[in-house]
Amino acid sequence: MSGNQSLDENGDEPSYQRGQVVDIINSVISRVQVGGDVSSDLLYKELRDLKDIIEEARSEITFANPDEIKNKHIPTATDELDAVVGATEEATGTIMDSCEVIQSQMEHVASEIAPVIGAEVTKIFEACSFQDITGQRITKVINTLNQIEVKIDSLLSVLGKKIPGLSGGSGEEGESESLLNGPQMPDKAITQVDIDKLLAEFD
Amino acid sequence: MSVDKDMHVLIVDDYKTMLRIIKNLLGQLGFRNVDEATDGEMALKLMNGRKYGLVISDWNMEPMTGLGLLKSVRGKNDNVPFIMITAESKTENVITAKEAGVNNYIVKPFNADTLKQKISAVLGDF
Secondary structure (H helix, E strand, O other): OOOOOOOOOOOOOOOOOOHHHHHHHHHHHHHHOOOOOOOOOHHHHHHHHHHHHHHHHHHHHHHHHHHHHHHHHHHHHHHHHHHHHHHHHHHHHHHHHHHHHHHHHHHHHOOOOOOHHHHHHHHHHHHOOHHHHHHHHHHHHHHHHHHHHHHHHHHHHHHHOOOOOOOOEEEEEEEOOOOOOOOOOOOOOOOOOHHHHHHHHHO | EEOOOOOOOOOOOOOHHHHHHHHHHHOOOOOOOOEOOOHHHHHHHHHOOOOOEEEEEEEOOOOOOHHHHHHHHOOOOOOEEEEEEEEOOOHHHHHHHHHHOOEEEEEEEOHHHHHHHHHHHHEEOO
């Protein structure tokens, strides 16, 4: 499959390419501009080809069912991700509850092993910060899904009146621009050591 | 200079998990007077009623971010030691925070040693 095509409902490549539409329109325009001995049959054929392509595109958009993506799939996905955040937050809370119970009992633990247990409990606490990190990453995904929803809404607003089976939407924008984007992927992040060096340059 | 562990410390984060982790780690370092806020505006209200010796704030919060809080604090000529914590480690953000008057910057996830080291860098030896 070439880069500028998508599969149709049968998994087959569409019978046209995007450039074809432009080619046909340019061909029609040039024939009309030149004038003179323009064959009406030829013009008719060009326009009929264009009509077929438009019909096929409409069919593909309808098959993709953007209305269902917007109203069902994206809300379901965001709800699931919200549930993941909620579940990990609850589980993390339970882990930290247990850690605090252990910490409160440390005075009853033999002095030679108390520091070891204390250090390990601290590590558990530190590791619980995964919930914050994963929560921010999941929030990024939810924001991305919301952006996709907005784009689909815009698409439906434009095409909804013209294609049967599609409905329009509000096209509202979301997400605060004042916030950072959350944690980078490891290959794009700078380290604490890098940051310390950077800050030292200010001193 | 040594750290006064009786000082009031304000920690600011919209994730309860992080507030709890930081408070616990601060407790292990000997800090007992720790107040919590879940965003910049709440932090400012607390700061209006109490003098803090240290503020440790997350960046990514709504409606007021950690950077907004830092700018408001510095705008009042309050030189309270301010440590920013964030999961986002972009060079430009570090520079922005430094230019706004941050004293130190910690990247999540961090451990107790890093927290202790950064507090020590700002307040003095433990």
